[in-house]
Amino acid sequence: MIKKIAASIAEALSDIHDGATILIGGFGTAGIPGELIEGLIEQGARDLTVVNNNAGNGDTGLAALLNAGRVRKMICSFPRQTDSQVFDALYRSGKIELELVPQGNLAERLRAAGAGIGGFFTPTGYGTSLAEGKETRVIGGKPYVLEYPLHGDVALIKAERGDRWGNLTFRKTARNFGPVMATAAKRTVASVYEIVELGDIDPEIVVTPGIFVHRIVRIPRVATQAAGFRMAGRP
Amino acid sequence: MSWRKRTKEELAQRVARDIHDGAYVNLGIGMPTLVANHLPADLEIVLHTENGLIGMGPAPAAGEEDYDLINAGKQPVTILRGGAFFHHADSFAMMRGGHIDICVLGAFQVSACGDLANWHTGEKAAIPAVGGAMDLAIGAKQTWVMIEALTKRGESKLVERCTYPLTGVHCVERVYTDIATFECTPRGLELVDIVEGLTHAELERLVGLPIRAH
Numbered sequence: 001m002i003k004k005i006a007a008s009i010a011e012a013l014s015d016i017h018d019g020a021t022i023l024i025g026g027f028g029t030a031g032i033p034g035e036l037i038e039g040l041i042e043q044g045a046r047d048l049t050v051v052n053n054n055a056g057n058g059d060t061g062l063a064a065l066l067n068a069g070r071v072r073k074m075i076c077s078f079p080r081q082t083d084s085q086v087f088d089a090l091y092r093s094g095k096i097e098l099e100l101v102p103q104g105n106l107a108e109r110l111r112a113a114g115a116g117i118g119g120f121f122t123p124t125g126y127g128t129s130l131a132e133g134k135e136t137r138v139i140g141g142k143p144y145v146l147e148y149p150l151h152g153d154v155a156l157i158k159a160e161r162g163d164r165w166g167n168l169t170f171r172k173t174a175r176n177f178g179p180v181m182a183t184a185a186k187r188t189v190a191s192v193y194e195i196v197e198l199g200d201i202d203p204e205i206v207v208t209p210g211i212f213v214h215r216i217v218r219i220p221r222v223a224t225q226a227a228g229f230r231m232a233g234r235p
Numbered sequence: 236m237s238w239r240k241r242t243k244e245e246l247a248q249r250v251a252r253d254i255h256d257g258a259y260v261n262l263g264i265g266m267p268t269l270v271a272n273h274l275p276a277d278l279e280i281v282l283h284t285e286n287g288l289i290g291m292g293p294a295p296a297a298g299e300e301d302y303d304l305i306n307a308g309k310q311p312v313t314i315l316r317g318g319a320f321f322h323h324a325d326s327f328a329m330m331r332g333g334h335i336d337i338c339v340l341g342a343f344q345v346s347a348c349g350d351l352a353n354w355h356t357g358e359k360a361a362i363p364a365v366g367g368a369m370d371l372a373i374g375a376k377q378t379w380v381m382i383e384a385l386t387k388r389g390e391s392k393l394v395e396r397c398t399y400p401l402t403g404v405h406c407v408e409r410v411y412t413d414i415a416t417f418e419c420t421p422r423g424l425e426l427v428d429i430v431e432g433l434t435h436a437e438l439e440r441l442v443g444l445p446i447r448a449h
Contacts, residue, residue, distance in 0.1 A: 102369040126403075128403070130365065172288075
């Protein structure tokens with residue numbers, strides 16, 4: 001019998017090892033699995049490589065994981081934001097490595113990993129400093145850069161609703177990297193706000209089929225907080 | 236004869252006027268977002284945002300913000316009837332796969348032949364961040380740039396060759412500025428329009444490049 005529902009976050013994250021590559025969903029705070037990241041901080045794995053679009057907002061979630069000194073390397077497209085002070089300080093003092101990847105290449109490298117593709121030629125970045133030293137090829141008269149898949153040991157994603165087979169739906173733009181990261185990791189852990197019986201998610205609207213998901217854990221619903229931009233009237 | 240620069244709103248209006256009915260459009264962070272306020276109400280123009288939404292509507296009323304429904308600048312937005320959500324690989328397939336008709340971007344520099352520099356000033360102390368800029372620059376059917384033509388120090392942002400790090404090569408078709416609109420071509424800049432009262436000779440002096448009449 002398939003039982004992917006974990007009793008607790010601690011149980012879902014128990015076997016993450018030092019040096020692991022962790023794919024963390026989210027764009028800004030939308031889709032950031034804050035509760036799972038808190039769990040990862042408690043779990044204690046160190047020397048991590050973290051893949052996320054950004055590099056943390058404020059001092060909670062991913063920023064707190066960075067601040068705890070657990071992350072050796074960030075792979076992301078857009079680390080610098082109005083409230084990325086934790087990453088900024090670590091980077092400036094040489095305490096964290098950064099691999100900057102154009103956002104679409106990041107998504108496609110994850111997709112390639114999940115789909116068993118050994119590499120792909122992308123037009124993005126051709127002729128720029130981010131493609132320096134990379135193999136290029138002209139295909140059909142257009143120049144492309146060779147990029148490789150990006151595999152995770154673990155993916156931590158935030159979904160909306162799940163069932164015990166691990167089928168998932170998402171909420172609005174909090175979907176972002178979740179479905180593609182779910183495919184790219186050896187082990188995917190999703191937080192959900194609601195667990196329903198098999199068949200209660202209309203198969204026509206399942207976004208991530210359970211085959212890509214290994215553990216789901218229910219968390220209390222908390223509204224996503226604003227972050228990553230300067231609000232009018234605030235410093 | 237005297238002349239004056241287009242205001243930011245006038246520049247946004249100028250860009251909006253060239254967007255066709257039914258177009259799928261991505262507006263970059265910063266000044267390009269102003270274009271959304273000037274799209275003709277009688278046309279159906281569909282806005283895409285890279286973080287997984289097409290059919291993006293205006294900002295919500297105060298108190299109605301939902302931070303699971305944001306744009307690429309992470310600001311709260313709404314979704315129009317007919318809109319859709321999708322994940323990042325699909326979103327960038329739309330961008331890189333040539334499905335977006337027009338993207339409008341800001342820039343530090345644009346070269347006469349359409350090279351774009353808009354992601355990094357190259358300063359050593361700056362923390363680099365690229366986001367979706369490189370994908371957007373090369374992926375849309377047409378890439379337009381919307382900028383003030385001159386820096387605060389009066390230097391032209393239209394250049395023969397970009398000195399800032401490149402975002403994309405030969406990718407910009409059009410540059411809308413506060414003093415004129417240009418096409419970037421393999422033979423250099425071509426004039427599309429110019430603000431009233433500014434002469435061609437004076438425009439060439441300000442921009443510092445030869446500009447062919449359209």
